[in-house]
Amino acid sequence: MIAYLKGTVLEANPLELILDVQGVGYAIQIPITTAEKIPPIGQNCELFIHSVYREDSASLYGFISKNDRDFFRLIIEKVSGIGPRIALSILSKMSVEILQNAIFNQDTSLLSQCPGIGKKTAERLVIELKDKVNAKSQPLATGNTTGNSKTPLSNSKYQDAVSSLITLGYKLPEADKRVSKALQTLGADVPTETIIKEALGS
Secondary structure, eight states: OEEEEEEEEEESSSSSEEEEEETEEEEEEOOOEEEEEEEETTTTTEEEEEEEEEESSSEEEEEHHHHHHHHHHHHHHHHHTHHHHHHHHHHHSSSSHHHHHHTTTOOHHHHTTTTTTOHHHHHHHHHHGGSSSGGGGGOOSSSSSEEEEEOOHHHHHHHHHHHHHHTTTHHHHHHHHHHHHHHHHHHHHOOOHHHHHHHHHO
């Protein structure tokens, strides 16, 4: 079973990468959150792989970090009704950190915004994975600092604001950057709607 590949980027699309490993081209399906971090064509890249073998096919799913790959495995192995394609769509919508916090805090409304996830599936995600999510992902704070102190932030406010920008078409890194900047300007005590408006104008 292939668990890791390192090679040269031959082709790169939002959901698929072809990696040249010593003259062999591997077609690897990737989430958008990984695609955003893939180096340019011709440069070296390493991916953590989850392999799926069936009688008539073989599929490789690649992730920029081992943590992302392991969380992908956790979803498809522990949550009934979610296969690799839906899990890949979930990880394309939101980062693992946001997903873990949503699960830990039982935020089914945020999870329901992922493609292929309805209310019942979101509830299954919470039920099956809540006890398996690392506790260190519970306190989500902004990376903004004033001096040396971090600005406290309601977990749901951050998630809602970032998720809203993603829904409007922003990629995760840009959405996170805009929300973080808005919070640095406004502080954490303003309504979520105000944070979103500030982020859209930044």
